[in-house]
Amino acid sequence: MFILIVGSGRVGSAVAKRALDAGHDVSVLDSDPLSHERLDKDQTTTWEDAGGRFTVGTALEVDALIEAGIEEAEVFLAATSGDNTNLVIAQIAQRRFKVPRVVVRVADPARSEWYAEQGLHTVSPTQVAIDQASQLVLA
Amino acid sequence: MYVIICGAGKVGWNLARELIGRDREVTLIESDHARYRVVEEELEHAVQYGDATELWVLERAGIQRADLVIAVTGDDEDNILICQVAKEKYGVQRIVARVNNPRNLQHFRLLGVQPAVSATDLILRLIEHEVPEYGLVQLLALEEEHLEIIEVEVGQGSQAAGLRVGDVPLPDGSLIISVLRGGVGFVPKADSVIEPGDQVLLILDPGLESQITPQFAPDGAGPSGNG
Numbered sequence: 001m002f003i004l005i006v007g008s009g010r011v012g013s014a015v016a017k018r019a020l021d022a023g024h025d026v027s028v029l030d031s032d033p034l035s036h037e038r039l040d041k042d043q044t045t046t047w048e049d050a051g052g053r054f055t056v057g058t059a060l061e062v063d064a065l066i067e068a069g070i071e072e073a074e075v076f077l078a079a080t081s082g083d084n085t086n087l088v089i090a091q092i093a094q095r096r097f098k099v100p101r102v103v104v105r106v107a108d109p110a111r112s113e114w115y116a117e118q119g120l121h122t123v124s125p126t127q128v129a130i131d132q133a134s135q136l137v138l139a
Numbered sequence: 140m141y142v143i144i145c146g147a148g149k150v151g152w153n154l155a156r157e158l159i160g161r162d163r164e165v166t167l168i169e170s171d172h173a174r175y176r177v178v179e180e181e182l183e184h185a186v187q188y189g190d191a192t193e194l195w196v197l198e199r200a201g202i203q204r205a206d207l208v209i210a211v212t213g214d215d216e217d218n219i220l221i222c223q224v225a226k227e228k229y230g231v232q233r234i235v236a237r238v239n240n241p242r243n244l245q246h247f248r249l250l251g252v253q254p255a256v257s258a259t260d261l262i263l264r265l266i267e268h269e270v271p272e273y274g275l276v277q278l279l280a281l282e283e284e285h286l287e288i289i290e291v292e293v294g295q296g297s298q299a300a301g302l303r304v305g306d307v308p309l310p311d312g313s314l315i316i317s318v319l320r321g322g323v324g325f326v327p328k329a330d331s332v333i334e335p336g337d338q339v340l341l342i343l344d345p346g347l348e349s350q351i352t353p354q355f356a357p358d359g360a361g362p363s364g365n366g
Contacts, residue, residue: 091250
C-alpha cells in the first residue's frame with residue numbers, strides 16, 4: 001500500500017518505520033527538515049535508501065501534500081503535534097483527495113470522539129493514557 | 140441575539156465592543172492568559188479564558204444557545220475547527236470565520252465554513268478595483284448561490300464598445316447589472332450604449348469569465364464571438 005504520513009514526530013516517524021519494514025511504500029511530510037533524523041534513527045540505512053520518501057513542507061499547503069503523494073495515497077495518517085491541524089488535513093485528505101483510509105491523531109478525547117462519529121479513524125493518545133492510568137491507579 | 144467570538148485579538152476585541160455597544164449579548168473567548176487579563180479589565184464577565192477549540196470551553200460559553208459564532212483567532216486551523224463544530228455539532232445557525240492566509244481559503248470552502256473573510260483578499264480586490272489595468276476584478280463571490288460578480292473595463296476598440304447592452308453577446312448564465320461611467324454607477328437598460336472606458340459589472344456563473352472578457356478586451360484582442 002502507499003501510505004502518506006504527515007508529521008514526523010514520535011508517533012509519525014515510528015509508524016512510518018513500521019510500515020516501511022512491513023513492505024509498504026511510505027511517504028512522510030514534515031515542515032521541519034530535522035525531523036528526518038527520527039526516520040534514520042536506529043536504522044541500518046537512511047530512510048531514502050530503505051525506500052522511504054520524505055518531503056519538507058507545511059501540512060496545510062496543497063502543493064506540499066501533492067508533492068508528498070497524496071493523490072496516490074491509499075492510507076493517510078495525520079500525526080502532527082496540533083489536533084486542529086490534524087483534523088483539517090485529515091478532512092482534506094478524505095473529502096478533496098478521496099484517500100480511502102484516513103487516520104487522525106487527536107489528543108483531546110472529546111474532539112476525538114466527535115470526529116470519530118463523523119467517520120474519521122481517530123486515535124487519542126490521551127484517552128489511551130487515561131484508560132490505562134485509571135486501570136493501574138484503581139486496580 | 141447571543142454571539143460568541145473566539146479570539147480576542149484586535150478584530151475579536153473590537154467586534155465584541157461594537158456588538159456590546161449595540162446591545163447584543165456577547166461572550167469573547169481568549170486562550171492567552173495575559174491577553175485575557177487585559178481584555179477582562181474592560182469587558183469583565185463578557186470575556187472567558189480558554190481554548191475555544193475545546194468542546195467544553197465552547198459549552199461553558201453556552202454555545203448551545205448561540206445564534207452566531209465568529210472565529211477570529213490567528214490560526215486558520217482553529218477557525219475552521221471552531222466553525223465546523225459550532226455548525227455541525229451544536230447546530231449554530233450562523234458562523235463567520237476569519238482567514239489569515241488567503242491560500243487556506245480553499246480549505247474553508249471545502250469544509251463548508253462560510254462565509255470566510257480574508258482581509259488580505261478584500262484589500263487586494265479594492266486595490267484592483269482602483270487600478271483597472273488588471274482587466275477583470277472579482278468583486279464578490281456568492282457561495283450559496285454559486286454566482287459571482289465581476290467588473291470588467293470596456294477597452295478601446297473592443298467588440299462591446301459602442302454596442303447596446305442588449306446586443307453584447309454574452310453566454311447564458313451571465314448578465315450586465317451595472318455600468319460605472321465617470322465615477323457614477325447606473326443600472327443600464329437593454330438599449331443603453333456601452334462606451335470605451337466604462338467599467339461594467341456582470342453577474343455570472345463562475346467559469347464563464349473566459350467567454351466574457353474577450354468582448355471587452357481592447358482592439359478586439361482575443362477570440363471573436365461568444366462560446
